[in-house]
Amino acid sequence: MSQDSKPSFDARPSWDEYFLALAEQVSRRSPDPSTKHGCVLVDRDKRVISTGYNGPVAGLPNHLVPLTRPEKYNWFIHAEDNAVAFARCDLRGATAYITGQPCAACYRRLLQVGVRRIVYAGRSSACITPEETAACRTMSEALKVEVVEWKG
Secondary structure (H helix, E strand, O other), rough: OHHOOOOHHHHHOOOOEEEEEEEEHOOOEEEEOOOOOOEEEEEOOOOOOEEEOEEEEOOOOHOOOOOOOOHHHHHOHHOOOOOHHHHOOOOOOOEEOOOOOOOOOHHHHHHHOOOOOOEOOOOOOOOOOOOHHHHHHHHHHHHHEEEEOOOO
């Protein structure tokens, strides 16, 4: 094998690319026909802690759950909420990888449990007001939370 054809580690995706792709796969489990979101929580050692996708409360019979707007809003839980709920360990210092911009409530919840890095794909949400975005930015700066809007 020549020096030019030697295998390289450079061809691998970055950690951010890898975990965002995983979040995208997780989102495919959502039963929501119009909006599919996924979240992957990762510890400081780049190990997956938990995953979550948007959907109804676990265990509900499918025939009870509406899938149309606005009815579904009373039944569904956001991907970030599910990832936090199913985590079985301390989340302090974790990174959240999310398929789209988190809503203000999910953003606050991630900060409250100790997530210190949030990476989200560039899908923005129409339900987030400029005031909420500004408040989230201020909280991030005060808590030294790194927020990355992934455009890769």
